[in-house]
Amino acid sequence: METEISNDHKYSIACPSCDLIYDLSEVPVNSSATCSRCGHLLTQTRENEFLRGVCLSFSALVMMLIASSYPFMQFSSAGLENMMTLPRTVVELWINGMPWLAVIVAAFILVIPSIVLTMILVMQLIMLYDVKTPLVAILGKAIFHLNSWSMVEVFFVGVLVSLVKITKMASVVLGVSFWAYSLFALFFVFTMMSLDRFQCWKKIEALS
Amino acid sequence: MNHAESTEKPRTARELGLASCHLCLKLSADEHHYCDRCGTALHQRRPDSIQRTLALLITASILYIPANVLPIMYTDYLGRTTESTIIGGVITLIEMGSIPIAAVIFIASVMVPLGKLLTLFYLCWSVGYRKPGNERQRTVLYRITEFIGKWSMIDVFVVAVLVALVHLTGLLVFRPGPAALTFAGVVVVTMIAAESFDPRVIWDNKEALDER
Numbered sequence A: 001m002e003t004e005i006s007n008d009h010k011y012s013i014a015c016p017s018c019d020l021i022y023d024l025s026e027v028p029v030n031s032s033a034t035c036s037r038c039g040h041l042l043t044q045t046r047e048n049e050f051l052r053g054v055c056l057s058f059s060a061l062v063m064m065l066i067a068s069s070y071p072f073m074q075f076s077s078a079g080l081e082n083m084m085t086l087p088r089t090v091v092e093l094w095i096n097g098m099p100w101l102a103v104i105v106a107a108f109i110l111v112i113p114s115i116v117l118t119m120i121l122v123m124q125l126i127m128l129y130d131v132k133t134p135l136v137a138i139l140g141k142a143i144f145h146l147n148s149w150s151m152v153e154v155f156f157v158g159v160l161v162s163l164v165k166i167t168k169m170a171s172v173v174l175g176v177s178f179w180a181y182s183l184f185a186l187f188f189v190f191t192m193m194s195l196d197r198f199q200c201w202k203k204i205e206a207l208s
Numbered sequence B: 001m002n003h004a005e006s007t008e009k010p011r012t013a014r015e016l017g018l019a020s021c022h023l024c025l026k027l028s029a030d031e032h033h034y035c036d037r038c039g040t041a042l043h044q045r046r047p048d049s050i051q052r053t054l055a056l057l058i059t060a061s062i063l064y065i066p067a068n069v070l071p072i073m074y075t076d077y078l079g080r081t082t083e084s085t086i087i088g089g090v091i092t093l094i095e096m097g098s099i100p101i102a103a104v105i106f107i108a109s110v111m112v113p114l115g116k117l118l119t120l121f122y123l124c125w126s127v128g129y130r131k132p133g134n135e136r137q138r139t140v141l142y143r144i145t146e147f148i149g150k151w152s153m154i155d156v157f158v159v160a161v162l163v164a165l166v167h168l169t170g171l172l173v174f175r176p177g178p179a180a181l182t183f184a185g186v187v188v189v190t191m192i193a194a195e196s197f198d199p200r201v202i203w204d205n206k207e208a209l210d211e212r
């Protein structure tokens, strides 16, 4: 009974929303499969998906490095001025007596995104060059556990809202890091969109 | 886009004695305790889905009160300190004439968290009491709450940015208030609540009703 099941359903998937079984062994490239009962997107196939993933995650990581090492914004009023960098958002919360909030913000906007991106880059490189290693499964597990806790794009909107709130109080100068972070948020969102859970694990199974 | 055709007549993994891994989607025999492919703990349905979700929702609702009553930020302007709450911040923005931004903050900080709590309460209630209804619509509702959950963090990030940016000692200083932490708590707890709810129970409910 058991062997029969695993053979029959080698490329099968149960819809994560309604449990209906589908055979996804023949989804053509550049198309997607949706559950006919509940509408859940089951998988999406793209040409050169691993190369695309490598390029996107690498670009995002470079932007992240620039964003965290240069001035983000400068605020000045009545001859006084203050410069802000990305790590300062976390440090200032800590100094102001809110260490827990500092930890949460650091995790959501810096730590988790950079860990997830680095792991995606390594995983996609392994997949691109077809390296057989058990490491790929470990990376896959960690990536899919962590990826719902990245809030890069949310933080970016938060930055825009803050800008509107204070432009009327004083003058704000945007730094290199602000533009780098905008690009980082963009590349990050595209990296996440290019990551298809079903296709990824199919490849991981073949490699480990 | 092509709709995937179900193999023969539609069947669920549970009917076939299979369990789908929530992490890697692999189907394993239900007797297995761990996924054959990635080793994650295997369950046909998320364990105690409704009870866990409800417990987390109640926690989030309790945290939601101080998050709205307590100040989210303090402003020291020329030696005078003023406090602002989430709603206060929205009102200030409207007074400043920034209606679109006020709308963004109002949607993200008030409507999204409240809507999420109410939707998840409704889903738990409708499944728990086996209420008939439109399953597809309920599934879409669930997926929306899952997707928009993290966008409520906008206000917390606004506080983080303003505190770091606006620090002109003696003139103008922004400091974080306790509501920033409790509000972040509300967001995190509701995100975990959404994750512990299993949308497949909506369809189990339908199948049980159909058999009657």
Ligand SMILES: [Zn+2]
Residues within 6 Å of the ligand: A015, A016, A017, A018, A019, A020, A035, A036, A037, A038, A039, A040
């Ligand atoms: Zn479905």
Ligand SMILES: [Zn+2]
Residues within 6 Å of the ligand: B021, B022, B023, B024, B025, B026, B035, B036, B037, B038, B039, B040
């Ligand atoms: Zn698995």
